[in-house]
Amino acid sequence: MADCIFCKIAQGEIPSTKVYEDDTVLAFRDLDPQAPEHVLIIPKKHIRSVLDFGAEDGALAAHILTEVVPQLARSLGVDGDGFRLVTNTGEDGGQTVGHLHFHLLGGRAFAWPPG
Numbered sequence: 001m002a003d004c005i006f007c008k009i010a011q012g013e014i015p016s017t018k019v020y021e022d023d024t025v026l027a028f029r030d031l032d033p034q035a036p037e038h039v040l041i042i043p044k045k046h047i048r049s050v051l052d053f054g055a056e057d058g059a060l061a062a063h064i065l066t067e068v069v070p071q072l073a074r075s076l077g078v079d080g081d082g083f084r085l086v087t088n089t090g091e092d093g094g095q096t097v098g099h100l101h102f103h104l105l106g107g108r109a110f111a112w113p114p115g
Helices: 005-010 055-076
Strands: 018-021 025-029 037-043 083-086 102-106
Touching: 005 025, 005 037, 018 037, 018 055, 025 055, 037 055, 055 083, 055 102
Parallel strands: none
Antiparallel strands: 018 025, 025 037, 037 102, 083 102
């Protein structure tokens, strides 16, 4: 998508502080961190939200959740005490960028319920 900021970041048109990259996924530091460790994980393929994952995206979803997230948690040092993994969907869900992304937040305790 020509006007999608995350697509531009994934294509290297906008700089980011990368913490992970492979052929299908990019993870980079959030510019407005809400925790000591706050990383955004995006598929390089433009997918608007989790509701737009198609059957053809099953391997991508599994890759993110079973390989990328655990590897990032370990490399960021938040795997021991825990972390929060969040994806916001739609305006009421707090999604501000129309490109699927996961927030990996760690390095501090989080209240429950969130807020």
